[in-house]
Amino acid sequence: MSPVSYIDPGSGSLFLQALAGGVAALGVTTKLYWRRIKRVLHIGKTEDESAPS
């Protein structure tokens, strides 16, 4: 994963921030999980996600 700081931010803690923003975060959370569902079901374009970042 690409670093964001000299301290370990923790992947789980980063993902949580998509939830912790309250109502404002709903869109991001939905999108985050929708992308994951699509990936699991192999729906739609997935090339950009499988490319190394």
Added chain:
Amino acid sequence: MDAPTVASGLEPGSFRDPDSRVFTTDGRVLRLLSEQGLADWRELSASGLVDELVGEGRLVGTREVEEEAALGEAIHGGVAGVLEHDVIPFVSYPYEWTFSMLRDAALLQLGLLRRALDQGLILKDSTPYNVQFRGAEPVFIDVGSFEKQREGEPWAGYRQFCMLFLNPLLLQAWKEVPFQPWLRGSLDGISPQELRNLLSFRDRFRRGSFTHVFMHARLEGRHDDRDEDAKGELRKAGFKRELIVANVKGLERLIGRLSWAPAQSTWSDYRLDTTYSGEDAERKARFVREAVESEGPSLVWDIGCNEGVHSRIAAETADYVVAMDADPLVADRLYRTLREEKQDKILPLTLNIVDPPPGLGWRGAERRPLSERGRPDLTLCLALIHHVSIAGNVPVAEFLDWLRATTRSVVIEFVSPEDPMAGRLLARKRPNDHPDYRADWFERCLNERFDVVRSETLAGGRRTLHLARART
């Protein structure tokens, strides 16, 4: 070729951030910056935020200085710039702070973060070790924490914020478990999974619990061993700065409402319970005032300060007073009163002098022992020795040895075994457990180690005050 060694003067606790290291020389506090660190400082400085925050007392006074870069080794890649900070009179750590102190430090951290975000900046870490107290006023000291925020990136310091600020506060507010021993036990703090394991079913329904503790613990358990690009995924899902702001505001509301208010503790009603008459209390206050005036101390320690009556007297003349009490509730009440008064000369701390804070962290030097953070010129040990010696089992002679090594002068009160307060403690012990707890033995030990300047007897002979100077 010799391996490069760490230059003396480098602050042993500031090695974590590769872009910024603190260096002390001749009583000055300097911050050495890398190329990147200097760029971040210039960004911050240009934003106008430094002047604003320093003016409000929230950020330590800081200026760029021209210094010889004799410390090139201190920063990998070389020192690109040097800052000078105002000196904090006495360094303290979160495991010595009371509940309200950690709470106010957390609110300071969040407030700074929110204002940094408004300027397109962020704080790259979130540790209470970046906050110090000037008296009862919290002040942020790590200017090196500010950096440019990259759009679409989450807050890297959120986990650290939870472990070192939020979770300790929740532990104490919800479970009535003091956080200080936990923070002293681990400089990383309390993880979401650890806190979750301590919470009950009912706690799940408390405000903030579901998101910051239960979901956080769950996501941490699920993701932290996976090698995945969380940042990339979040950016693609449209993560933006507003979400950090919303999270920070939520945390400010949550922490702002937290309180720890047990009805009473062992010492919280000491004044109501004390054996002193009004006249004796006045004579004691006068003795302390005269001692402070004659010794002219810069730094005073008041061990067992209780409500801080004598700390306040000392602060009339001394430059700075560290007021310590082992009872966290007593110290917390004192802090809240001092904070309301905007008192910047008395630093309240909660610690037990029989088990004082040791050196902690890497090399045992990252966080310094209490005794290495500034030698007191005068130490007040009022109504203390019976606790140290009877309750704490420290022999009278050893306590005085320690005092002589620690302080230049002392005001020490001997509470005779016949005094009700000492008697209460002695009654819990076997009859011969404290053969050294006698006025004649105490005075002999004191005279061997100190030059006694003057003494005064109070409470019908049951208590004696001594002003004494340590023999060198």
